Amino acid sequence: MEEEALHFHFDVDGNNFASAGEASVQVKRLLRQMGFSPDTIRRISIAMYEGEINMVIHAHGGDADVYVYPDKIRVVLSDTGPGIKDVSLAMQEGYSTAPDNIRSLGFGAGMGLPNMKRYSDKLEVRSTVGVGTVIEMEFISA
Numbered sequence: 027m028e029e030e031a032l033h034f035h036f037d038v039d040g041n042n043f044a045s046a047g048e049a050s051v052q053v054k055r056l057l058r059q060m061g062f063s064p065d066t067i068r069r070i071s072i073a074m075y076e077g078e079i080n081m082v083i084h085a086h087g088g089d090a091d092v093y094v095y096p097d098k099i100r101v102v103l104s105d106t107g108p109g110i111k112d113v114s115l116a117m118q119e120g121y122s123t124a125p126d127n128i129r130s131l132g133f134g135a136g137m138g139l140p141n142m143k144r145y146s147d148k149l150e151v152r153s154t155v156g157v158g159t160v161i162e163m164e165f166i167s168a
């Protein structure tokens with residue numbers, strides 16, 4: 027039987043780049059207080075930040091849920107945005123559907139999903155066009 031997790035929920039404000047990343051900063055602080063390794067915290071922070079930015083750019087915000095177990099952290103990012111038409115294409119470094127005005131701000135370089143995969147130990151992306159996207163990441167604590 028799996029041990030019960032601590033659960034933290036964050037609302038990701040859509041279309042607000044000033045607040046994008048707040049959830050990952052709060053999670054970093056919480057995990058540091060709980061004694062997780064700096065490497066584990068760094069990987070989670072990077073992957074969560076990428077997800078938050080994607081939710082702001084593409085989905086007008088969403089939800090970030092973090093489940094903390096003694097030996098792993100599970101992050102679930104969900105939105106009701108337009109969905110990802112081709113997940114395998116979106117997983118390729120450099121592929122981006124971000125509009126030019128977002129790219130001019132330094133976002134939308136096509137590294138969001140690739141970085142989430144790179145820094146997590148397990149990644150699952152479920153997306154339905156017109157419904158939204160759910161991204162689940164798992165991080166084994168060092």
